[in-house]
Amino acid sequence: xxxxxxxxxxxxxxxxxxxxxxxxxxxxxxxxxxxxxxxxxxxxxxxxxxxxxxxxxxxxxxxxxxxxxxxxxxxxxxxxxxxxxxxxxxxxxxxxxxxxxxxxxxxxxxx
Amino acid sequence: xxxxxxxxxxxxxxxxxxxxxxxxxxxxxxxxxxxxxxxxxxxxxxxxxxxxxxxxxxxxxxxxxxxxxxxxxxxxxxxxxxxxxxxxxxxxxxxxxxxxxxxxxxxxxxxxx
Numbered sequence: 001x002x003x004x005x006x007x008x009x010x011x012x013x014x015x016x017x018x019x020x021x022x023x024x025x026x027x028x029x030x031x032x033x034x035x036x037x038x039x040x041x042x043x044x045x046x047x048x049x050x051x052x053x054x055x056x057x058x059x060x061x062x063x064x065x066x067x068x069x070x071x072x073x074x075x076x077x078x079x080x081x082x083x084x085x086x087x088x089x090x091x092x093x094x095x096x097x098x099x100x101x102x103x104x105x106x107x108x109x110x111x
Numbered sequence: 112x113x114x115x116x117x118x119x120x121x122x123x124x125x126x127x128x129x130x131x132x133x134x135x136x137x138x139x140x141x142x143x144x145x146x147x148x149x150x151x152x153x154x155x156x157x158x159x160x161x162x163x164x165x166x167x168x169x170x171x172x173x174x175x176x177x178x179x180x181x182x183x184x185x186x187x188x189x190x191x192x193x194x195x196x197x198x199x200x201x202x203x204x205x206x207x208x209x210x211x212x213x214x215x216x217x218x219x220x221x222x223x224x
Contacts, residue, residue, distance in 0.1 A: 004153075033211075041216065042199065042217055048211065090154070097159075101156065105152070
């Protein structure tokens with residue numbers, strides 16, 4: 001039981017490049033989340049999903065897109081990366097309770 | 112958006128000391144969670160609270176759900192070097208969108224051996 005995994009762990013992009021971050025969970029959780037963490041800002045919700053095939057916007061969705069084609073996977077896409085998207089990205093999942101379980105994070109640098 | 116006020120922002124203590132931190136909100140919450148984040152890792156759930164007045168322990172950690180439903184407290188007794196990290200509170204409030212959590216900005220704990 002690996003819990004929540006994220007790939008890649010690190011990535012450097014140039015401004016304007018695109019990439020996809022993958023989150024996978026093996027706990028059969030319905031809900032999945034993408035957060036970004038910046039110094040002094042805590043965790044901010046980007047997008048979330050309440051089930052396979054559904055997505056919704058969180059607090060800071062601009063510049064990101066997501067897809068949940070399979071229950072166990074939640075993808076976060078950056079179509080045209082900007083330096084302001086330099087951050088650490090965390091995925092989380094939960095079942096019907098409110099406890100969210102986090103992945104190890106992806107550190108993204110946009111130059 | 113709604114925010115949680117978490118304090119203190121940072122603490123620098125001696126090994127063996129007890130630690131207290133808290134979170135407050137302007138609105139009522141029905142769930143409080145406490146997480147710890149080690150450097151370079153994702154947050155790990157420490158304690159979950161569901162009832163006003165509830166007091167729950169996890170080893171040397173004790174957390175309480177405030178009776179007003181607007182605050183929560185975390186205490187660490189007899190701190191050790193591995194307690195170093197950032198502690199986050201998170202809450203879910205009545206009427207909150209899809210059960211999403213609201214996070215505090217964290218308390219950074221440093222422990223001097």
